[in-house]
Amino acid sequence: MSLQQQLTEILGDAFEAEGMDREFGEVVVSQRPELADYQCNGALAAAKSVGRQPREIAEAVARRVEAPKLIESIEIAGPGFLNVVVADASLARAVAAMEHSERLTVESVDDPRTVVVDYGGPNMSKALHVGHLRAAVIGESLKRIFRFLGYNTIGDIHIGDWGMPVGQLIVELQDREPDLAYFDPEYDTAVSGSYPAESPVTLDDLSEMYPVITKRCAEEPDTAERARQATFDLQNGRDGYLALWRHFHDVSVAEQRVDFGALDVEFDVWYGESTVHDRLAPMVRDLLASGVARESDGAVIIDVEQPDDKKEMPPLLLTRSDGSYLYSTTDLATIDMRVGDMDMNAGLYVVDARQALHFEQVFRAARTAGYASDETILEHIGFGTVNGTDGKPFKTREGGVLRLGDLIGLVTDGARERLDEARIAEEYPAEERDAIARQVGLAALKFGDLSNHRMSNYVFDLERFSSFEGKTGPYLQYSAVRIKSILRKADDAGLSPGALLAPTVHQERVLMLRLVRLQEVIYRAADLRGPNVIAEYAFEVATDFSRFYEHCHILSEEDSNRQASWLSLVEVTLRTLDLLLDLLGIEIPERM
Numbered sequence: 383m384s385l386q387q388q389l390t391e392i393l394g395d396a397f398e399a400e401g402m403d404r405e406f407g408e409v410v411v412s413q414r415p416e417l418a419d420y421q422c423n424g425a426l427a428a429a430k431s432v433g434r435q436p437r438e439i440a441e442a443v444a445r446r447v448e449a450p451k452l453i454e455s456i457e458i459a460g461p462g463f464l465n466v467v468v469a470d471a472s473l474a475r476a477v478a479a480m481e482h483s484e485r486l487t488v489e490s491v492d493d494p495r496t497v498v499v500d501y502g503g504p505n506m507s508k509a510l511h512v513g514h515l516r517a518a519v520i521g522e523s524l525k526r527i528f529r530f531l532g533y534n535t536i537g538d539i540h541i542g543d544w545g546m547p548v549g550q551l552i553v554e555l556q557d558r559e560p561d562l563a564y565f566d567p568e569y570d571t572a573v574s575g576s577y578p579a580e581s582p583v584t585l586d587d588l589s590e591m592y593p594v595i596t597k598r599c600a601e602e603p604d605t606a607e608r609a610r611q612a613t614f615d616l617q618n619g620r621d622g623y624l625a626l627w628r629h630f631h632d633v634s635v636a637e638q639r640v641d642f643g644a645l646d647v648e649f650d651v652w653y654g655e656s657t658v659h660d661r662l663a664p665m666v667r668d669l670l671a672s673g674v675a676r677e678s679d680g681a682v683i684i685d686v687e688q689p690d691d692k693k694e695m696p697p698l699l700l701t702r703s704d705g706s707y708l709y710s711t712t713d714l715a716t717i718d719m720r721v722g723d724m725d726m727n728a729g730l731y732v733v734d735a736r737q738a739l740h741f742e743q744v745f746r747a748a749r750t751a752g753y754a755s756d757e758t759i760l761e762h763i764g765f766g767t768v769n770g771t772d773g774k775p776f777k778t779r780e781g782g783v784l785r786l787g788d789l790i791g792l793v794t795d796g797a798r799e800r801l802d803e804a805r806i807a808e809e810y811p812a813e814e815r816d817a818i819a820r821q822v823g824l825a826a827l828k829f830g831d832l833s834n835h836r837m838s839n840y841v842f843d844l845e846r847f848s849s850f851e852g853k854t855g856p857y858l859q860y861s862a863v864r865i866k867s868i869l870r871k872a873d874d875a876g877l878s879p880g881a882l883l884a885p886t887v888h889q890e891r892v893l894m895l896r897l898v899r900l901q902e903v904i905y906r907a908a909d910l911r912g913p914n915v916i917a918e919y920a921f922e923v924a925t926d927f928s929r930f931y932e933h934c935h936i937l938s939e940e941d942s943n944r945q946a947s948w949l950s951l952v953e954v955t956l957r958t959l960d961l962l963l964d965l966l967g968i969e970i971p972e973r974m
């Protein structure tokens with residue numbers, strides 16, 4: 383149990399002994415650190431329900447508290463807050479417990495349910511660009527947070543590979559190369575052999591074709607009609623189109639693997655909309671038969687409106703009037719598949735905030751259809767946009783969309799400049815310097831993103847993100863690397879960590895108090911689906927450490943017990959930072 387949980391138990395007992403609900407004993411971190419370490423506001427809440435004065439309740443509760451080993455003092459402040467100062471020795475014990483625990487005493491959940499994190503979500507045939515950054519970075523972090531807490535997590539990229547864009551690309555390719563076998567309806571694989579193994583297009587070709595054909599479809603009704611037909615034919619299993627689809631898919635995925643790999647983003651499964659294609663026809667049939675879905679002007683829809691809706695809630699479109707399937711159809715079938723085949727208990731969809739309505743419709747439909755029960759959590763984890771310094775969505779200097787690969791190049795170069803400027807890692811071999819620049823660049827990029835609340839838009843400011851000062855990824859990496867070097871120096875001097883002693887220096891105590899909050903911070907980040915909670919705390923740990931290190935001259939300390947205790951504290955700090963950065967998807971260089 384964390385210190386905070388132990389205090390909550392003790393206060394809960396005291397409230398109970400006073401005849402009140404133990405829930406009132408909840409202890410939180412003090413808002414006035416100069417007065418107390420923790421506080422309990424329960425007396426104020428209890429006063430309303432039991433009709434006693436809050437101060438009087440607080441006094442009675444305080445009298446009941448008997449935990450001399452844990453609590454140094456408990457005092458009543460203001461209208462009835464209970465202010466708790468923990469005993470120094472218990473603080474040291476809590477840090478020592480972290481030292482001896484592989485998980486730094488963070489408890490795993492008792493009931494490890496399956497959480498599917500749906501993130502990344504690139505469409506097939508498109509090179510990854512800056513617009514994919516947030517989904518990838520936030521999703522990866524959430525997946526790591528839930529995984530660390532003991533959930534069975536499955537990160538699914540959910541590629542957009544089964545909708546209209548594929549039909550459009552088929553049409554565009556046909557117009558460019560009408561003689562390809564894929565377009566010949568008479569082509570018989572039994573006679574002429576299977577379709578060519580080599581893709582007729584590269585991902586670059588597809589990326590170039592895509593905007594051309596979307597524009598054409600907007601302007602030329604018969605092209606749009608052909609694209610719709612091609613989509614329908616593909617979805618109904620036309621051989622040549624399926625073969626073509628496979629090529630589009632494979633060339634896209636090959637490059638997406640490289641791009642996500644370069645970001646250190648790893649998916650457990652590379653499913654896509656197409657993964658459920660066999661389910662679509664029977665699903666629509668069943669939903670119509672059971673009355674969940676109905677026909678409307680030739681299309682099939684599911685009504686998802688509820689009586690208390692405040693905003694308009696249009697029905698979910700399940701098939702177009704030509705019978706083709708949509709984004710909504712595959713998302714609905716995917717929920718059925720995830721619950722049925724993957725035992726999903728919670729689905730977290732890390733997708734641009736602008737898709738909120740879509741997910742609301744899909745989730746409602748999934749419940750109406752019985753694919754997800756009331757116990758199944760389905761949540762859209764939205765996020766805002768990445769803007770340029772001009773406040774508009776981030777673009778290259780030429781006004782184009784920046785490719786993810788180029789973005790990584792950009793931040794790596796930025797990191798290299800900063801390293802030069804700060805004369806960090808100057809004398810290391812070129813290869814190591816490159817590796818460090820890459821790690822620092824990614825840290826700048828990811829922390830720059832994750833330190834914001836996910837729903838806010840933020841300005842992509844490479845200068846600021848890659849600085850070694852302030853609330854940045856590179857600062858945190860540098861702090862961790864510095865700690866490693868302190869430990870190395872100590873080791874070289876023959877010093878080793880030893881029993882943790884009660885703190886004697888203010889900055890040492892502050893650092894300890896910070897560290898023992900780790901468990902609450904990670905659970906809070908998970909509850910809020912907010913990696914920013916981890917980012918903020920990591921920064922606080924690093925700054926508290928640097929103040930401690932400034933005041934406590936570890937390597938020259940004469941009291942060897944004190945010195946050994948400090949080294950243990952240093953070690954716990956490093957492991958904590960290491961864990962926190964890992965939860966953000968950020969690596970720490972061995973040295974820099």
Ligand code: ARG
Nearest residue numbers: 500503504505540542713733
């Ligand atoms: N491919 C979609 C897009 O580009 C995002 C997919 C998100 N995930 C989902 N299950 N719908 O907008």
